Structure formats: C-alpha cells, structure tokens
Amino acid sequence: MASSIENNNEKLTLKSSDGEEFLVEKHVALQSTLLQNMLDSDCSSADVIPLPKIDARTLALVLGYCKKHADASSSKQGELNSFDSEFLKDMDMGALFNLVLAANFMEIKGLLDIAAQKIADTIKDKPHQEVREIFHVENDYTPEEEAAVREENRWAFEGFP
Amino acid sequence: MPDSVLAHLLSFVPVEDAIKTQVLSKRWQFLWTYLPSLHFRSCCYDDFADFVTFVNKTLIPSNCSKLKRFRVDCDYSCLPDFEPSVSLWTRFAVGKGTEELHLQFEDIDNFMVDECRYELPQRLFTNPSFKALCFCLCSVVPKGVVAWNSLTKLSIGYVELSDAVIQKILAGSPVLEFLEIYCFYGFDRMRISHSALKELILREIWDFESNRVGSELEISAPNLQSLQILGCLGRTTCRLLDVSSLVDATLNFKLIRPGEDSEDDSDLDPEDGYESIQNFLRGLLESLVHVKNSTVGTWAIQVLSIMEAKGLRSPLLKCECLRLDTPIFQSVLPGIANLLESSPNLETFRVTTMSSSICYEEEALSREWKWF
Numbered sequence: 001m002a003s004s005i006e007n008n009n010e011k012l013t014l015k016s017s018d019g020e021e022f023l024v025e026k027h028v029a030l031q032s033t034l035l036q037n038m039l040d041s042d043c044s045s046a047d048v049i050p051l052p053k054i055d056a057r058t059l060a061l062v063l064g065y066c067k068k069h070a071d072a073s074s075s076k077q078g079e080l081n082s083f084d085s086e087f088l089k090d091m092d093m094g095a096l097f098n099l100v101l102a103a104n105f106m107e108i109k110g111l112l113d114i115a116a117q118k119i120a121d122t123i124k125d126k127p128h129q130e131v132r133e134i135f136h137v138e139n140d141y142t143p144e145e146e147a148a149v150r151e152e153n154r155w156a157f158e159g160f161p
Numbered sequence: 162m163p164d165s166v167l168a169h170l171l172s173f174v175p176v177e178d179a180i181k182t183q184v185l186s187k188r189w190q191f192l193w194t195y196l197p198s199l200h201f202r203s204c205c206y207d208d209f210a211d212f213v214t215f216v217n218k219t220l221i222p223s224n225c226s227k228l229k230r231f232r233v234d235c236d237y238s239c240l241p242d243f244e245p246s247v248s249l250w251t252r253f254a255v256g257k258g259t260e261e262l263h264l265q266f267e268d269i270d271n272f273m274v275d276e277c278r279y280e281l282p283q284r285l286f287t288n289p290s291f292k293a294l295c296f297c298l299c300s301v302v303p304k305g306v307v308a309w310n311s312l313t314k315l316s317i318g319y320v321e322l323s324d325a326v327i328q329k330i331l332a333g334s335p336v337l338e339f340l341e342i343y344c345f346y347g348f349d350r351m352r353i354s355h356s357a358l359k360e361l362i363l364r365e366i367w368d369f370e371s372n373r374v375g376s377e378l379e380i381s382a383p384n385l386q387s388l389q390i391l392g393c394l395g396r397t398t399c400r401l402l403d404v405s406s407l408v409d410a411t412l413n414f415k416l417i418r419p420g421e422d423s424e425d426d427s428d429l430d431p432e433d434g435y436e437s438i439q440n441f442l443r444g445l446l447e448s449l450v451h452v453k454n455s456t457v458g459t460w461a462i463q464v465l466s467i468m469e470a471k472g473l474r475s476p477l478l479k480c481e482c483l484r485l486d487t488p489i490f491q492s493v494l495p496g497i498a499n500l501l502e503s504s505p506n507l508e509t510f511r512v513t514t515m516s517s518s519i520c521y522e523e524e525a526l527s528r529e530w531k532w533f
Contacts, residue, residue, distance in 0.1 A: 097162065104166050112169070120173030128184055135162075137186045146184055155218050156180040 012039075013048045014063075020056035021048065024063060031066035033107035053105055058098040061087075065111050084110075088118045093134055164192060172198035172229075176219060177205070194224040203235035213243045220253050228254065232263035237277060237298055240266065244279070251282055258290040260311075266298035278319070286333070301326060307333025318343040324350045331356055343392070353382035354403075360387040368395020368417070380404070390414045391458075398441045401448040410449050413458030413486050416441070439468055447476045455480045457500065459487040465496035475503040482509040 012029055014022045029035045038049065051059065065087060072080050088096070096119055103112035123131050132139060141149065150157055162170075171179040171193060180193045199219065206212040212235065231254040233247075240247060254262050262285075268277050278300040285291075286303040293314040301320055309315075312334045320342070327348050331337070336357050343364035353361075361382065381402040382388075389411040390399060396417050418438055442464050449455065455478070462485060465475055483504055487493050489512065501507070 100166060100170065101162065104163075104169075113173075116170045117173045119170055124174055124178060128181075131182065132185050135185070137189065139185065140187050141184070145187075149184055149190060153180070153183065155214065156177070156183075 014059065015048050015050045016054055016056040016059045017052050018055050020059070022056075022059060022063060025067075025070075028063065028067045028070045031070050031108055031110075033109070035106065051102075051106070054102045055098070058095070058102050061095070061099060062102050062106065062108065062111065066108065069110065084114050088114060091118075093119070093122070164188075164195065168192055168195040168225075169197055172196045175202075176200060177215075180219065191222075191224070194222045196223070197225055197228060198230040198232075199223075199228065200230070200232040201234070203233075209236070209239035209243070213246050216250060217246060220250065223253075223257070225257060228257040228259040230261040230263070231257070231259045232261070232265070234263075234265045235267075237266035237268040237279065238270065240279065241277075247279060248282055251285060255284055255288050255290075260290060261293040261295075262291060263295040264297065264299055265295060268298060296320070301330075303329050303333075309334045310336070312337055314339045316341040316343075318345070320345050321347040324348045327351055331358075349376055349378050349397075351378070351380045351382070353380075353385065356382070356384065358382060358385060361385055362389045362391065363399075364389075365392030366394045366397045368397060393417070399445065401445065404448060405451070407449065407452050409454045409456075410452045411456040411458075411486075412445065412449075412461050413456060415458075415460035435467060438464055439473065443468075443473075443476065446478065450476055450478050452478075452480060454482040454484075456484040456486055458485075459493060462487055462493045462496035462500070465499045466492055466494070467496075469495035469499040475499050478504045479506055480504045481506050483507055484511045484513060486513050488514050 010026050011023050012026060012035075014024055014029075014035075016022070026039070029039070035049070054062070068083050068087075069080065072083075088099075091099070096115055099115045100112060100119065103109075103115060123134060126134070131137075139146070167189075171182060174182075176196070176199055179196060183190045183193055201212070201216050201219075203209060203212040206215070216233070231250075233250065251262075251264070264279065264281075266279055278298050280300045280302070281296065283304055286305070287308040289308060289310045291309055291312050294309070294312060295316040296318070298319040299317075301317060301322065303326065307329045309330075313336055315330070315334065315337060316339075318341075322342070322345055327350070331351075331353055334356075338357055339360045340358055341362040341364070343362070344367060345363075345365075346367040361380075363378075366378070376397050378397055378399045379402055380388075380399060381404075383403045384406050385404055386406055387409040388401075388404060388407055391411065391413050393415050398416065416438055418435065442461055468475070478500075483500065485493075485497060485500075501510070
C-alpha cells in the first residue's frame with residue numbers, strides 16, 4: 001500500500017481540453033514551469049490538472065518532448081538537437097501553432113523556441129499574401145491605408161519588394 | 162494567438178522582415194514594436210550609414226517593456242564615425258532591462274590596434290539586468306566597480322585585459338557560471354576562489370614579438386568543473402594552481418617553442434626548447450591527474466610522442482573517458498601509446514577530428530619527430 005502511495009506521488013494526471021487523461025511522471029512534468037509552480041505551491045499531485053486550452057493530440061506531443069528532455073543527461077546535447085529537429089520535421093502549420101500555444105501556456109521555453117523558430121523559417125522570404133494565409137490574417141487595410149503605412153515607414157521597405 | 166506569442170515568434174525572423182509584417186493587417190501594424198529580441202547585422206547593408214539609420218529607426222518606436230536579447234553584429238571599421246549612435250544603442254539596451262547583450266564587432270585589418278575597439282560605456286558595468294554578455298572587439302575598462310549581480314554567462318574576445326580588470330569582473334559577478342575569453346592578452350593571473358564559476362574557456366592568446374622569454378598564466382579556480390584551453394597560446398604557458406573540482410578538461414592548444422619561429426634565435430639549442438615545453442606539459446598534466454573526462458589535441462600528443470621517444474612517461478592519470486582530437490599520422494602514435502599506458506582507469510576511448518583548431522603544423526612537428 002505504502003509503495004502505491006509513493007508511486008502516486010511521483011506521477012500526476014493531466015487532462016486535455018477534449019477530456020483525455022495523461023499520467024505523467026513528476027520529473028517529466030517539471031519541464032513545464034507552469035506545472036513546476038503548481039507543484040511547488042499548494043497543488044496536490046493527486047489532483048487531476050485540467051489544461052483546458054490544449055487538445056489531446058497536442059498534449060501527447062508536448063509530453064513526448066518533455067519526456068525526451070527530462071530523461072536525457074545534459075552531456076547528450078547533440079542527441080537532443082537531432083531529436084528536436086526530427087520531432088518537428090513533418091509537422092503541419094496547424095500542429096505547430098497548437099504546439100507554440102501549448103508551450104507558451106505551459107511555459108516550456110525550449111519547446112516554444114524550437115517551434116517558433118520552425119514557423120519563422122517557414123514564413124521567411126514569403127510574400128505577404130502567403131504569410132497572411134498561414135496566419136489566417138485578413139487584410140483589413142484599405143489600399144490607401146496600406147500605402148500610407150508603407151509610406152510612413154519607407155525606411156523599412158526600401159530595397160525590398 | 163495572443164500578441165505576445167506572435168511578437169515572440171516574430172523575433173525569430175530577421176528584424177528587417179519582422180518590421181515589414183506591419184502591412185499584413187491593422188492588428189499587425191504595431192506588433193513589431195513589441196519584439197522581445199532584436200538582432201541587427203550590418204553585413205546585409207551596402208552602406209554602413211543605412212545600417213545605422215535602420216537600427217535607430219527600429220529602436221525609437223520600441224514598446225517592449227523588457228528586452229530579452231539585444232545583439233549587434235557589425236564591421237567596426239566604419240563604426241568610429243557612428244560611435245554616438247552605438248552609445249545610444251547601449252543606452253537603449255540598459256534602459257529596456259536587456260538580459261542578453263551581444264556587441265560583436267569585427268575589423269579584419271586593425272583588430273590588434275587598441276584604438277579600433279569600441280570603448281564600453283561605464284554604465285554597462287553596473288547594470289544588474291544582464292544575465293549574458295558577449296563583447297567582441299570592445300575595450301573593457303571599468304573605472305569603478307563592476308556590479309553584474311545577475312550575470313551567469315560572459316564571453317569576451319579580441320581584447321586586452323589586465324589582472325585588475327579580471328579581478329574586478331570576477332568580484333562583481335557573484336553568480337557567473339560560464340566564462341569564455343578568446344584572442345586576448347594582457348593578464349597573467351586568474352584567481353576564481355569565491356566564484357560560482359563552473360566552466361572556463363581560454364582560446365588563443367595574442368603574443369607579441371617582445372614576449373621572447375614567454376610569460377605564464379596562473380589559474381586558480383577550486384570550484385571549476387570544466388576547463389578548455391584552445392588555440393595558439395604563443396609563448397604563454399599556463400600553470401594551474403588549484404583546480405581540484407575539475408571533471409572535464411580539454412587541452413587542444415599549441416605553444417610556440419622558444420626559438421621555433423625566429424631566425425635570429427638560431428644560437429638557441431632546439432633541445433632547450435623541447436625541454437621547456439615537455440616540462441610545461443608534464444606540469445599541466447600533473448595538475449589534471451584527478452580529472453575524469455579529458456580531451457587532448459594534436460600538439461600535446463606530439464609533445465608526448467617526443468617524451469615517449471626519450472622514455473619519459475606522462476604522469477599517471479585517473480582519466481576514465483579520454484578523447485583525442487587529432488588526425489592519425491605517424492608522429493602522434495607514440496604519444497597516444499604514452500597516454501594510454503598512463504591511464505589505467507580508462508573506460509571510454511575515442512579519436513575524433515572534429516575540431517577545426519587541430520592540425521597545427523602537422524608537417525613541421527612530423528619533421529622534427531623523425532629527427533628523434
């Protein structure tokens with residue numbers, strides 16, 4: 001009995017927005033500053049922690065990242081780097097955005113940065129219309145307004161298309 | 162996506178492109194003014210004045226309340242004319258509570274000339290927000306005390322540093338964990354007894370013609386866990402006084418042997434030169450016998466080869482993991498044998514040729530080696 005209580009103490013349960021529960025080892029959860037702060041304060045690890053903004057698919061990815069980084073020793077930086085690039089390799093934009101939002105909410109700096117870098121690499125050198133489509137942005141400038149913005153900040157647009 | 166996340170995301174795009182996203186929509190019009198990290202590179206500009214204008218115009222509207230990183234990479238040869246602007250940039254960085262400041266200047270032609278370095282404004286030395294600092298081709302001369310109370314990482318290169326400046330920096334950086342100094346001259350003593358410093362990298366010491374006899378750099382760092390000595394040290398040798406906590410050591414450097422590179426020293430017996438470098442290397446290895454993970458580069462292995470030929474052993478090492486960073490050729494083989502025989506606790510042994518700083522004068526030493 002005692003041993004099962006001990007085990008419970010070392011794991012905690014996270015619940016995704018779509019109701020799926022994930023049992024996570026404590027040292028893996030500590031990759032998230034948000035969870036770390038919750039565990040440091042009054043939050044008991046026996047409770048189920050709801051993550052209302054993160055769906056199960058994204059949470060599974062996030063926890064995969066956390067587990068790899070929690071388990072690897074610091075001397076294996078090269079291995080972690082190749083894991084990181086492999087991890088994001090074939091991910092579509094929607095999944096990447098979800099990952100950025102989840103990493104931002106759960107305060108997982110490393111994950112936030114690699115996902116943000118990946119998105120940044122994708123939009124770099126793309127025409128503005130394509131960037132709008134990627135971010136689902138509707139151009140609400142009138143042509144006159146857009147021209148005025150360009151004119152006002154001409155220093156930033158000179159020499160660029 | 163919240164604006165703060167979008168701004169963070171934009172900080173991974175080159176700043177020139179990030180600013181142009183203001184035409185995407187009204188919501189994006191001012192997002193770029195919240196960029197938490199700014200990185201300016203002069204290499205994309207034909208005219209240096211355009212670069213300076215661009216930086217100035219980007220900084221003025223900045224609404225970011227606390228900057229994570231401010232970094233400038235630029236060619237210093239044109240910079241003296243714009244020094245007031247650069248001082249404004251550093252004032253901006255301090256005002257925004259910047260955590261990481263990188264001033265990476267370069268000047269291929271005049272890097273040895275003291276006047277060709279950017280003199281760091283005194284206000285930088287007492288800014289408590291800095292967590293990481295990288296200065297390249299800057300003159301680092303604090304007139305008063307240094308108060309870098311949050312600083313954990315410091316890298317300084319192309320620089321003259323005196324013993325007094327080094328001591329001021331170490332005394333004023335109580336939580337410093339990582340220190341890298343490269344392409345430097347001017348100091349010969351580092352005492353890091355009180356410090357939290359865990360990792361020290363010394364790469365390439367500049368040596369002047371006047372340093373005929375050779376100087377000695379003394380390092381005392383009882384809490385240090387990792388030490389790397391890399392690149393050409395000229396005629397400057399190192400003496401490790403107390404490195405008792407050291408776990409990782411990398412000796413991938415070369416030394417100019419007394420009499421090696423000058424013609425008018427031909428009256429010097431080359432044997433004297435070898436004698437002194439052997440003694441130096443032996444002394445260095447003796448202070449590193451307790452180290453668990455060692456990396457040794459070509460030059461040190463070749464010196465061990467010469468020692469092997471004379472029947473001189475390396476001190477007995479407790480090393481468990483040994484990495485040799487060297488290509489394999491004839492003149493390193495006896496040295497490798499020498500090292501292996503002196504490392505009875507060895508568990509892992511690797512040979513790599515990853516480092517770019519390896520093959521110092523492979524031929525020259527190989528030639529000399531044949532002479533034995």
